[in-house]
Every structure is written in C-alpha cells, then in structure tokens.
Amino acid sequence: MYLIQTLKFFLYIPISILFPTKIIGKKNLQKGSAILVSNHTSNIDPILFAAHMKEHNYYLAKKELFNSKFKAWVIKGIGGISIDRQSNDLGAIKASLKVLKEGRKLVIFPEGKRNHSQTMELGEIKGGATMLAIKARVPVIPIYINRQPKIFRKSIITIGEPFELDEFYGQRLDTETLDRAGEVLLTKMNILRSSCIERDNNTKKALRKARKEERKKLKQKK
Numbered sequence: 001m002y003l004i005q006t007l008k009f010f011l012y013i014p015i016s017i018l019f020p021t022k023i024i025g026k027k028n029l030q031k032g033s034a035i036l037v038s039n040h041t042s043n044i045d046p047i048l049f050a051a052h053m054k055e056h057n058y059y060l061a062k063k064e065l066f067n068s069k070f071k072a073w074v075i076k077g078i079g080g081i082s083i084d085r086q087s088n089d090l091g092a093i094k095a096s097l098k099v100l101k102e103g104r105k106l107v108i109f110p111e112g113k114r115n116h117s118q119t120m121e122l123g124e125i126k127g128g129a130t131m132l133a134i135k136a137r138v139p140v141i142p143i144y145i146n147r148q149p150k151i152f153r154k155s156i157i158t159i160g161e162p163f164e165l166d167e168f169y170g171q172r173l174d175t176e177t178l179d180r181a182g183e184v185l186l187t188k189m190n191i192l193r194s195s196c197i198e199r200d201n202n203t204k205k206a207l208r209k210a211r212k213e214e215r216k217k218l219k220q221k222k
Contacts, residue, residue: 011078015051019044019149023052025159028141033100034162035133037189038143039122040109048149048157049107050078057105060092060128083128085112093132100136108132110185120147122189130181134168140185142192146200156200160192 015021036057038045046059058079066072066082081099083092099106110129111122133140142160149155168181 011051020154022156028159033103034105034139034141036107036141037110037129040114041145041148057107058099059107125182125186127178142189144192144196158196
C-alpha cells in the first residue's frame with residue numbers, strides 16, 4: 001500500500017500537467033466494492049484513473065504489458081492484475097474476486113483492447129466484466145472517456161450511475177446468460193456515452209454563442 005500511495009503522489013503532478021483531465025460524477029463512486037467499466041482509448045487510461053481518482057483501484061491489464069521488470073513494477077504498483085486474454089485465466093479471476101471481496105474497486109475495459117474509433121463508438125463487449133459482477137454480486141459503474149488523451153489536451157472522464165446485474169444472480173453463467181448480461185452492460189455504457197456527447201455538444205454551442213455575443217458587444221463599443 002505504501003508503494004501505491006508513493007506512486008500516486010509522484011504520478012499526480014506530472015500527469016495533471018501533461019494530460020489535464022476533468023472528472024465528472026465522482027458522487028457515483030459509492031463506498032465499497034464495485035466494478036468500473038470504461039471505454040478504452042489508450043494505454044495511459046489506467047494511469048489517468050490512478051492519478052485523478054482519490055480511492056485506490058485495481059485494474060485488469062493484458063499480460064503483454066508486464067514484459068519488463070520496470071513496467072511490471074509500475075503496473076503492479078498502481079494496482080494492475082495481469083490477465084492472459086487468450087485463455088481462461090483462473091489466476092486473474094481469483095485475484096479479481098479477492099479484490100472485490102475485500103471491498104475494493106476493480107477497473108475493467110470490457111472491449112478487451114484499445115478503441116481507435118474517432119467517434120468513440122463502443123466495440124464488442126467481452127464477458128469478463130459481467131461474469132465477475134454476477135459472481136461477486138457487486139454494482140457496476142460505467143465510465144466514459146471523451147477522447148484519446150494527448151499531451152496538453154484536456155480530457156473528460158465521466159462516471160455514470162451504478163447499477164446491478166441482479167436479474168442474473170444465481171443463474172448458470174453459460175454463454176447465453178453472459179451474452180444477455182453483456183447486452184445490458186453495453187446498453188448502460190452507450191446511454192452514458194450518448195449523454196456525454198449531448199452535454200459536450202451543448203457546451204460547445206453555449207461557448208460559440210457566448211463568443212458571438214462578446215464580439216457583438218465589442219463592435220457596438222467601437
């Protein structure tokens with residue numbers, strides 16, 4: 001835990017300067033365990049979460065990111081759990097359930113890979129997030145990153161309202177059940193995405209209107 005806090009401390013200032021980020025909806029981060037599901041824009045997404053979220057979270061990360069001692073040390077330091085995406089990784093599943101049982105939060109990017117779409121439209125949802133949420137019987141909190149983080153360009157991370165997949169509790173977690181649960185998850189994430197796009201568009205319209213009125217006032221003064 002000391003390593004985690006130390007890394008967060010040293011990450012916050014440089015990450016905040018290089019990748020300015022606004023977090024909206026922090027009130028939706030309830031106390032206790034939950035699975036945070038987010039669209040995946042870049043490899044820096046977990047670092048943004050680690051730097052800007054007060055509570056320490058854990059992250060499922062592809063095993064390929066642990067290919068050097070230093071990278072493995074940093075990723076584990078911010079809460080990374082290695083997962084083999086090509087197999088049924090029982091070790092990662094057990095580690096994830098342990099984290100949730102301890103009352104902590106687990107971040108998963110359910111698309112399973114980075115999404116390079118210019119529109120940020122969500123791709124296919126994998127079954128890992130829903131399986132863990134149903135097994136652990138914990139809330140799911142959708143998150144939306146408005147665009148791929150770039151140096152000195154502001155990003156917005158929006159945290160949506162939590163929901164539960166309780167209609168699937170106690171059911172056999174076969175492919176059909178996980179597919180139906182995945183549809184629920186995808187719908188919730190798309191609803192959040194749509195509301196964020198609408199909010200951002202309204203903000204842009206308001207800014208354009210304000211600038212137009214300001215120019216009009218300047219002309220009247222002349």
